[in-house]
Amino acid sequence: MAIQLHTVLNTEQSRAASLIDGPVLIIAGAGSGKTRMICYRMAHMLEMGIHASEILALTFTNKAAAEMAMRVKDLTQRPVSELTASTFHAFGLRILREQGELLGYTHNFTIYDTSDCAALLKEVLHEEQLDPQAHDIPAMLHLFSNIKIGRMAWPSDCSAAIKAVYDGYQEHMKLYNAVDFDDLIMLPLRLFERYPHVLALYQKRYTHIMVDEFQDTSLEQYRLVQQLAAVHRNLCVVGDDDQSIYSWRGANYQNIILFETDFPERIEIKLEQNYRSTGTILQAANTLILHNTQRKEKALWTDGHSGGRITRLYPEQEDDEVQTIIKEIRSVLYARNLSYRSFCILVRTNHLIPAFENGCMLEQIPVQVSGGQSFFERKEVKDVIAYLRILANPDDDMALLRIINTPRRKIGRSTLAALRSIAYQRHCSLYSAIGLVTQQTDLYEHLRKEPLKNLYDLIETYRSALFAAGRKKSRVLRALMEEIGYKEYLAQEYPNNDQAVLFRYGSIQSFIRLFSQWEQDGDNLSYSVYDYLQRLSLHSRDQKEDGDPIDALSIMTIHASKGLEFDCVFLAGVEDHMIPHARTIEENPGALEEERRLFYVAITRAKQDLYISTCTQRKRNREVVPSVPSRFLSEIPEDLFQEPAQDFQLDKDETIAAFNALKRRLAEKESS
DNA sequence: GCATGATTGATTTTT
């Protein structure tokens, strides 16, 4: 059955969805039904006879990509396994898997995440006789990233030593057969540049390309799609310059201008009608964003209600803020008969999250936290992953360093130093150095070879076992964890804390279970360890694996909330050093506009009610200092705000109403 | 030479 676009979409949306040939630029404001439109557009393409394998849809997060594929499937009632809906990084990975050998990468390459890169950088600093503590590692990584991607030239005051560190870093990556996130974009670009036939292959394969969240693409990401679309010119980009919040990661909303130059025949469509929020919330968002100077003109409007005012809360301190917000959520929940999933607490920085998480746990409120420390970032989980990594790619030094003495196997500082210097001289990985040391009986006699040999044999044994295991690799991993006595190691690390030991070993078991589920999944045509590990490094910060929707209150950073919506949104910590973030604007005063966009994104997540909480004082570096409200609040008209109700006591009628609502909910639960 | 316990220092956002 054909989809009648104009019956399900508004005029602009329908126009955007039906223009499938030629370049199209869609400026889509927050809550303008952008995702819906994109999905209809893809469904329309399929109906027009374009094959799913010819469509490439790129987005920013794995979650968004997965959702897109699912919605298209629902709309068309067809399988979408051949549709490519992925993040830029996952797409880059795919190209590299298919063609990376041309650049000298073997199929078992490892993807280094930020913490791996930081660890490597420290290693290289040591190697170059520099003190890692004297250097700002994240800042250096950021600089290296800019250099690598060609966004920046070396600053004139940059020492030769730093440049040597950069070279060392690059050399090590190649030696380990490892790539970082930048490489996932840059290496495909290099492939296209050096091997025009490879570019032609992909140009032919993907005849229709769409990019969502275009304002968050980097220059390099744009170049990637621009090249792919250069011949057929069927490129549709969708974005909102007001929601560009990733410039620190290279996002450049001026790509919109580049697109306009590269595709002068483009058609431009603006989606400004908002289907999400009340008039009050939109008015707040519109007036706030007007303070930014560089933007495409647009204003959100709604034909719905103006809704209630924005409530401001003034708790005294963090713990007070947690209590105040939880109390408010409870009372709104019962008064309005909502469920927890209608609520969201948004914060600027990750470290505010645990306080809310714990507070909710104590109050028995189910929570869903994204951001913060994820399952895959727990120490013990990283340890198992490191074991798996070293089996997959023994040259992965960062993985080896993680497990070389975990559990303790009497390989200490001086042995390690010796190994490092051998690896350095021989231009080989640490693992090769270990192999060398253990095999040369007459050399390196001052080293304690026994533990090294044991480790080397262990890895070799399990390596061959792993590759002989087919779809039963998780058993090999489980056996390995048992053989090395990881549980005993935990017991030793956390003496007289059995709970911690159980909890942490539980994580290990959960991880092995996840791995096992993945490899047994019949839909997985490729079930190699490399696939799993590479997937893991791109997905690790995502939501939990199983998608059963639980009714829980969401807690997350503003960045993580992009694209989501909630009935009631609580913005916590809206203070002048948090948002705008003091350190951010100190480093780069121009970032003020981005902080404002961030606040704009936060406000526009709310459908019905918006609460803004500002503590009067906050703990900073163990000292309690007074906090003042964010300057952005003064950019929103006063009359859109209301002060909180005098106290949170419900009056008699409200109490009865709440009680009845509760009864109703219980009855509903019973019957379902 | 390695393991262990004490001290210190540090916190923006994420693929």
Next chain:
DNA sequence: TCAATCATGC
């Protein structure tokens, strides 16, 4: 609050 580093003991 937690992790990485340092100094000391075995």
